[in-house]
Amino acid sequence: MLLLVAAVYRAPAAAASVKHPAGGSGFGLSLREFSLVSLAGIVWALFNVGYIIVVSFTPSLLMAHGLSAAEAAAATSLASWTLIPTIALGGMLLDRMGHATALMITSLAALGLGIMLMPSTSSFALIAFIGAISGLPAGAVVALPAEVLRPQSRAPGMGIFFTWYYAGMALLTPVAGLVRDLTGGPSAPLIFAGALELAAIMALGLLRWFQRR
Numbered sequence: 001m002l003l004l005v006a007a008v009y010r011a012p013a014a015a016a017s018v019k020h021p022a023g024g025s026g027f028g029l030s031l032r033e034f035s036l037v038s039l040a041g042i043v044w045a046l047f048n049v050g051y052i053i054v055v056s057f058t059p060s061l062l063m064a065h066g067l068s069a070a071e072a073a074a075a076t077s078l079a080s081w082t083l084i085p086t087i088a089l090g091g092m093l094l095d096r097m098g099h100a101t102a103l104m105i106t107s108l109a110a111l112g113l114g115i116m117l118m119p120s121t122s123s124f125a126l127i128a129f130i131g132a133i134s135g136l137p138a139g140a141v142v143a144l145p146a147e148v149l150r151p152q153s154r155a156p157g158m159g160i161f162f163t164w165y166y167a168g169m170a171l172l173t174p175v176a177g178l179v180r181d182l183t184g185g186p187s188a189p190l191i192f193a194g195a196l197e198l199a200a201i202m203a204l205g206l207l208r209w210f211q212r213r
Contacts, residue, residue: 010019029153032210037157039207040144041164046067046200049168051076051134051195053176054115055079061118061186075124077133079184081186084096086135100140102128105201107137119187148211172196 029037055076062072090107093099114130149157176189 007188012067025194028156029149032147036148036207036210037145037163039161039203039210040141040148041161042142042168042203043104043200043207044141044161045165045168045172046196046203047137048165049172050115050193050196050200051079051111053196054090054118054130056173056178057180057186057189057193058118060180061190064186071192075127078124078128080136082128082131083135085130087138088135092135092138093141094140100143101204102103102135103138104204107133108197108201108204111137112194112201114194115197116169116194120191144207148207 058076058079059069063069063077067075090103093102108150111130111133114126114133118126118130145154145157145161176192178185179188179192182188
């Protein structure tokens with residue numbers, strides 16, 4: 001969709017006279033903005049794909065541990081119910097205390113390690129914890145584009161941000177199924193999901209490094 005808009009959209013005459021910054025990407029973004037918002041999109045994509053894999057593959061893990069299909073589905077839903085209030089809580093913490101980077105790193109690390117513990121300790125409390133901790137960094141991560149984009153470049157910049165998100169969903173989610181098929185066990189997709197959350201920390205670190213430069 002972003003490529004289609006770039007191919008057919010023509011700016012109004014008043015806007016066409018505005019010069020794009022040198023070294024631009026072709027979407028009204030500087031190369032720096034394009035790179036930074038792409039890294040922000042990768043963080044958002046990895047974070048969300050990891051969570052989606054958890055809620056998709058946890059039922060089969062729980063059934064392998066002896067729960068019925070209905071019990072496994074009900075237990076997995078805890079990851080969604082506890083997520084809802086902590087999204088707002090994460091925003092409140094960010095607004096009152098700041099330290100967005102520390103909040104994101106701590107939450108993503110706890111989330112990744114918690115997910116990796118599930119194959120050995122898939123308790124209801126751990127599932128609820130994973131859902132709760134998933135909500136905390138959401139606001140801070142989705143606010144990253146505003147840090148790196150000028151007001152006049154935020155429309156195409158957000159398009160690039162969400163393009164990375166949809167690409168991650170399309171390409172990485174099937175990998176979890178492939179890992180499940182190759183290993184023959186229900187644990188491997190969750191290990192993969194935890195690794196994605198830790199990879200999101202690495203992408204965030206790279207983003208902060210480029211911002212300082």
